Amino acid sequence: QQQQQQQQQQQRRYASPPHAQQPPPQQPPRPQPFAPQTAAATTSPSLTPAQIQYLQALGFPSGLIRASGAIAQQHPLRVWLLDNGAKMTVTDAHIVRSDYTTNDPQREPVTRWHELVDCVSFHTDFSVRFGLPTRLALLNPPTNNRPYGIPIPSEHQYLSLFQPGKNLVTEQPALQQTLRQAWPSGPTPLLQQLTTLREYIVTLAPKLTARNQTVPIVIATQGTFTDDTRGQPPGVALRQVLQSFVGLPVNFVVRLCTDQEATFEFYNMLDAHRQGSLDDSLQFDVLDDFYNEALEVYLHNPWLCYSMVLHRWREMGCLTAEIDSLDERALTLTELHAFCEFLFGVALPSPQGGRWQAFLQAVQQVQARERQHFNPVVKRVTPWISVALLHSIYGGAAAAAAPHVPPQQQQSPFPSAVPPPTSAPQHPPAYPHQRSPTQATPQSSQSSSAAAIPNTGKKPTTSSELNMALEQSWSKQPPAFTQLQPLPQLLSTLKATFDLVESHVYFETKFHAFSPVSFSGGGAHSTYSVLKKAVRKMRLFLHPDKLPKDLTELQALLCQSLWNTLSEAWDVYENEQQQQ
Secondary structure, eight states: HHHHHHHHOOOOOOOOOOTTTOOOOOOOOOOOOOOOOGGEEEEEEEHHHHHHHHHHHHHOOHHHHHTTTTTHHHOOOEEEEESSSSSGSSOOOOESSSSSSSSSOOOEEEEEHHHHHHHHHHHHHHHHTOOOEEEEEEESSOOOTTTTOOOOOGGGGEESSOOOOHHHHHHHHHHHHHHHHHHSOOOHHHHHHHHHHHHHHHHHHHHHHHHHHOOEEEEOEEEEOOOOOHHHHHHHHHHHHHTTTTSEEEEEEEOOOOOOOHHHHHHHHTTOOTTOOOOOOOOEEEEEOHHHHHHHHHHOOOBBOOOHHHHHHTTTTTHHHHHHHTTTTTTOOHHHHHHHHHHSSSSSOOOSTTOOHHHHHHHHHHHHTOOEEEETTTTEEEEEEEEEHHHHHOHHHHHSSSOOOOOOOOEEEEEEOOOOOOSOOOOOOOSOOOOOTTTTTOOOHHHHHHHOOOSSSSSOSHHHHHHHHHHHIIIITTTTSSSSSHHHHHHHTTGGGGGGGGOOOHHHSSSOOOOOOSSSSHHHEEEEEEEEHHHHHHHHHHHHGOOTTTHHHHHHHHHHHHHHHHHHHHHHHHHHHHHH
């Protein structure tokens, strides 16, 4: 009964303005705190000169400026769940103190809470400038544990911007005061808040679905929660709560404010589209801080300058398939075309059907009109797209060989006036062993990094045969086969080793190869960071604790051998770097 009373009390906080008295019974009920703005306010607003000037000052490209004007129509409400538990006081997070386009922005170590406040402050300011209805819920009532600190009203646990019946003159200062003065303490009841939020989203779902609108839910947290899972493993309990949102018009962004590797593995397992992960229909993205997320993108799409502007856009929860895939795999030619049109807000020639050079020239001309941004991987200001890297990865000859399919008019996933053309499904470019005549082929590093697995027609049947085949075709340098291959080459050619065992859906669809281009050209410090990130991602895929249960003995042995070899190669590489 006590738990039911607490849950009902929590629901009432979501269902009525928390710092307003309940209206008299004869009056209509007050608006819900998670309710979207009125219908008149959800029409797509045209951007004012001041709004355009603000976005241009940040370095937003033309496509993102145009898309910003459609956020209110597509997302009539944004919800932020803010972790203010005691674990947010640990100093293992970072913020960037600089303009987004300078050559040397300062990456400052801070507490997890300060990284969260830095992130949320930007997005609340964005909401105020663009009139975006936003609700923010702290996991605990706010407290000020600092000496002589000003007490914070407990009703400030639930804050809002541009909600019906509220006044921006009073709600914005309350939000700023809470973020500035609050200090984390107490538990992390994440599951409880998600459960309560779902009950309210259910009431909004019919109207949102009819209008083809969604509610982005951004969870800013250090990752671990303290809810009673009733004996269930934490991953199972969280997955069940998130799965309950399947079918509702929402998408999730988990913005992790920590450098703990175990936490990222925990959440990335949910986002990995594998056995035990979330339903594919639920949009779910896990974001690191700016620098680490840039490394993730660079491993698969090194041609892109992953700027702070693009990172902030992803934090908003404005998800599309191509943007969500940037840190997971190389984009296909069709996705590349759609992404560039979205980014720059103009129609571009198709990169297929013999028009690859025309596409490159158009990209070069369009981005010349945009501001350049700091690239945290190569440590300098660069254009949005490296045309040279783009050509070396996808290749004009292969793009010209791809059959051209006339564009089909369909609803664009991008909030842009330019509908991206669609064509026959294609696989991402191979790195470097997965190729077809219609796919772009990485031309750089191919000859030096490709150690092809001999196709003898006979696969190893014993562990000794498998280990010998791995040494001779992948892990050891000929002719003696005693010394390990360099770590970049092992990572670039790893996918070919799956041909040594029977095929499995885990190998065929869950593994996305790295671009060999990402392991060179960024400078010694950048190469170290990129390789470290790549090994960390391989741990998520190959470590025995992460493997699916239905692998055969040889398939499991292959994964274990690959992980052991990469771990050894990383130790060798790290020792070499320390001696230099």
